[in-house]
Amino acid sequence: MGGMTAFSPLSIGPHTVQPPVVLAPMAGITNAPFRTLCREFSGGKGLFVSEMITTRALVERNEKTMQLIHFDASETPRSIQLYGVDPVTVGKAVRMIVDEDLADHIDLNFGCPVPKVTRKGGGSALPFKRPLLRAILREAVTGAGDLPVTMKMRKGIDDDHITYLDAGRIAVEEGVTAIALHGRTAAQHYGGTADWDAIARLKEHVPEIPVLGNGDIWCADDALRMMRETGCDGVVVGRGCLGRPWLFGDLVAAFEGTGTAAAPTLREVADVMVRHARLLGEWIGDEARGVVDFRKHVAWYLKGFAVGSEMRKRLAVTSSLDELRAQLSELDLDQSWPAGADGPRGRTSGNNRVVLPDGWLKDPYDCASVGEDAELDTSGG
Numbered sequence: 001m002g003g004m005t006a007f008s009p010l011s012i013g014p015h016t017v018q019p020p021v022v023l024a025p026m027a028g029i030t031n032a033p034f035r036t037l038c039r040e041f042s043g044g045k046g047l048f049v050s051e052m053i054t055t056r057a058l059v060e061r062n063e064k065t066m067q068l069i070h071f072d073a074s075e076t077p078r079s080i081q082l083y084g085v086d087p088v089t090v091g092k093a094v095r096m097i098v099d100e101d102l103a104d105h106i107d108l109n110f111g112c113p114v115p116k117v118t119r120k121g122g123g124s125a126l127p128f129k130r131p132l133l134r135a136i137l138r139e140a141v142t143g144a145g146d147l148p149v150t151m152k153m154r155k156g157i158d159d160d161h162i163t164y165l166d167a168g169r170i171a172v173e174e175g176v177t178a179i180a181l182h183g184r185t186a187a188q189h190y191g192g193t194a195d196w197d198a199i200a201r202l203k204e205h206v207p208e209i210p211v212l213g214n215g216d217i218w219c220a221d222d223a224l225r226m227m228r229e230t231g232c233d234g235v236v237v238g239r240g241c242l243g244r245p246w247l248f249g250d251l252v253a254a255f256e257g258t259g260t261a262a263a264p265t266l267r268e269v270a271d272v273m274v275r276h277a278r279l280l281g282e283w284i285g286d287e288a289r290g291v292v293d294f295r296k297h298v299a300w301y302l303k304g305f306a307v308g309s310e311m312r313k314r315l316a317v318t319s320s321l322d323e324l325r326a327q328l329s330e331l332d333l334d335q336s337w338p339a340g341a342d343g344p345r346g347r348t349s350g351n352n353r354v355v356l357p358d359g360w361l362k363d364p365y366d367c368a369s370v371g372e373d374a375e376l377d378t379s380g381g
Contacts, residue, residue, distance in 0.1 A: 007019065007020060007227055007255060008020075008233070010047075010178075010210055010212075010233055010234040011210065012047065012077075012105055012148050012150060012177055012178055012210075013105065013146075013147065013148025013177050014146075014148070015047070015077045015104065015105060015148070017046060017047045017234065018045060019045060019046065019251060019252055019255030019256065020212075020227075020233060020234030020235065020255075021042070021045070021046040021047070021223065021234065021235055021237065021248065021251045021252070021255070022046065022047045022048075022049065022180070022212060022234060022235070022236045022237070023035065023038055023046065023047070023048040023049055023236075023237060023238075023241065023248070024049065024152075024180075024214060024236045024237060024238035025049045025050060025051050025052050025081040025107070025109070025152075026051060026238055026239075026242075027051050027052055028051065028296070029051065029242065029296075030048070030049065030050065030051045031050075031051060031068065031280075031283065032070060032071065032072050032075075032279075032283055033276060033279035033280045033282075033283050034245065034276070035048040035050075035072075035075065036072055036074075036075075036279060037245040037272065037275070037276055037279070038241060038245045038247075038248045039074075039075070039248070040245075041245050041246045041247075041248045041249035041262075042248035042249055042251070042252050043249070043252060044074075045248075045252050046248055046251070046252070047077070047079055047105070048075070048079060049079040049080070049081050049107055050068065050069060050071075050079060050080045050081055050103075051068060051081065052081050052082075052083045052109050052112065053065060053068060053069055053080055053081060053082050053083065053093075054082075054083050054084070055082050055083065055084035055086075055089045055090045055092070055093035056084070056086075056089050056093075058082070058093045058096060058097075059089060059092045059093050059096060069102055069103070071103070076104070077103075077104035077105050078102070078103040078104045078105070079103065079104065079105040079107065080097065080102065080103035080105070080106055080107070081106075081107040081108070081109055081152070082094070082106060082107070082108055082109065082140075083108075083109040083112065083117070083122060083123065084108075084122070084136065085120060085121055085122040085126060085132075085136075086136075087132070087135040087136045087138070087139040088139070090108075090136050090139050090140055090143075091139035091140065091142070091143045092143075094106060094139070094140050094143035094144050094147075094149075095143040097144075097147070098143065098144060098145055098147060103147070104147065105147065105148050105150070106140065106144055106147055106148070106149050106150070107149075107150045107151065107152060107180075108136070108137070108140060108149065108150070108151040108152070109123060109151075109152055110123060110124060110126050110127050110133070110151055110152065110153040110154075110167070111123060111124050111152045111153050111154045111180075111182050112124060113154065113186040113187075113188075113189050113354070115354075115355040118186060118354050118355050118356055119355045119356065119357065120357065121356070121357050121360060123186070124153070124154045124156075124157065124185075124186035124354075125157060125186065125354065125356055125357075125360065127153055127156070127163040127164070127166070127167040128156070128157055128161055128163050128360065128361065128364055129360075129364060129365075129366075129367045130166060130167075130170060130364050130365060131365055131367050132367040133167060133170055134170050134173075134174060135367075137149070137151070137170065137171060137174040137175075137176055138174050141174055141175040141176065148177035148178075149175070149176055149177055150176060150177050150178040150179065150180065151167075151171055151176055151179055151180070152179075152180040152181075152182070152214070152236070153167055153179065153180070153181060153182070154181070154182045154184055154185055154186055155181070155182075155183060155184060155185045155195065155198050156185050156186070157185060157186050157187065157354050157356070157361070158185050158186065158187035158354060159185060159187070161361060162185070164181055164198060164202055165201065165202065165205050167179075168181075168202050168205055168206040168211075169205065169206065171206070171209070172206050172208050172209055176209065177209060177210075178209055178210040178211070178212060178233070178234075179202065179206065179209065179210075179211055179212070180211075180212035180213075180214050180236045181198060181199050181202050181211065181212070181213060181214060182194065182214040182215050182236075183195040183196055183197075183198045183199055183213070183214070183215040183216075184215055186354045187352050187353065187354050188352075189347070190239070190346070190347040191352075193216060194214075194215025194216040195215075196213065196215070196216075196226055196229055196230050197230075199211065199213040199215075199226070199230040199232050200229070200230040200231055200232070203230060203231045203232055203233075204231075210233035210234060211232050211233055212232060212233060212234040212235060212236050213226045213227075213230050213232040213234075213235055213236065214235070214236035214237075214238065216344075217235055217236075217237050217240050218240045218342055218343055218344055218345075219240070219247070219250065219261060219342045220247070220250040220251045220253065220254035220255075220261055221254065222240075223235040223237070223251055223254065223255075224254055224255070235251075237251070238346070239344070239345055239346030239347065240345065240346075242297070242300040242345050242346045243297055243299070243300025243301035243302070243303060243345065244300070244301075244345070245272065245276075246262040246264065246272075249262055250262055261342070262337075263336065263337035264337055265333065265334060265335060265336055265337065266305050266331060266332065266333045266334070266335040267333035267334065269301055269302070269305070270328040270329075270331070270333060272301070273294075273297070273298070273301050273324070273328065274321065274324060274325055274328070276294060276297060277290055277291050277294035277321060277324055278290070278321055280293050280294050281321070287320060287321055288319050288320060291318055291319050291320055291321060291323070291324055292319055294324075295315075295316050295317070295318070298312070298315045298316055299312065299316075300345055300346070302315075303338075303341050303345055304337075304338030304339070304340055304341030305331075305335055305338055305341075306332065306335060306338075307331055311327070311330070311331065314327055315327050315328070
């Protein structure tokens with residue numbers, strides 16, 4: 001285990017991220033309540049990014065979007081992830097964030113592989129169009145003024161259309177502060193194994209700015225191993241913390257060389273589940289809706305524990321905190337942390353087909369095919 005001395009702090013503009021650990025934006029997951037839990041377990045160390053905010057929805061002040069960008073008073077720095085395909089709209093959104101002091105750091109999403117995003121030429125499809133990528137980055141960096149702008153991307157669309165090295169060079173030229181690379185193509189979605197070699201290659205290609213690695217970090221040791229094997233400057237953790245916000249405590253302990261990984265009993269896990277559901281209810285302003293929103297997390301929290309399928313079904317339809325507490329109290333709460341529960345979680349499917357606009361791959365320099373209507377009008381993915 002490398003101690004703290006092995007890894008330098010990560011600088012994102014004026015912000016120092018120590019240890020260099022970032023919570024990946026995940027649609028419908030990394031809202032303020034989940035960020036609060038992760039931050040509590042980390043002792044406030046690390047960087048926790050909002051879920052994906054659509055630039056058009058932000059500029060139009062869509063009600064759901066305005067709620068998604070609400071940060072808890074204790075969140076610092078406030079980190080917002082924007083998704084956009086139109087340089088003008090992205091520029092407007094960034095200037096709005098600056099003018100209204102809505103965040104301290106802006107991350108741009110060029111990594112999302114879901115069809116409704118790539119179909120419009122957005123997310124992981126966009127870096128293939130080099131001039132469009134450059135135009136968006138230029139508008140964002142110019143509009144952001146003193147706020148640091150970072151970007152998250154994938155290797156490319158598929159193995160025949162790899163874009164990350166070109167995109168990295170464009171990012172450096174346009175003044176982007178740091179780049180996170182998920183070591184998969186859009187076609188891979190979340191299947192197979194992340195290509196950490198690509199992270200190492202990007203680091204060599206853009207020595208001027210920090211490179212963060214993303215993909216297949218399931219436990220704190222994976223993060224240290226990625227840093228050592230790739231030379232990257234930090235790690236971005238997504239699916240590994242689903243149902244396991246204490247992973248951020250593990251990461252801090254591993255980077256600081258101060259302890260072992262958390263191994264909560266089912267009783268401790270159940271307490272976190274209830275708190276998570278309660279925070280969601282407070283955030284939404286409706287306890288029942290909070291518990292319903294929490295249902296998607298239940299299977300992740302209970303992964304590996306002996307909980308019968310009947311009970312899992314009942315937990316998946318709870319609609320009040322009392323009901324959730326009552327159901328959980330019927331479990332054998334003295335169970336210790338299960339072997340194997342530290343492995344992969346969340347989506348693991350490969351897809352192999354990327355839905356793209358007609359003719360998208362014909363010419364990486366022809367960007368006439370992206371219109372303003374390609375902007376999604378909803379946030380959160």
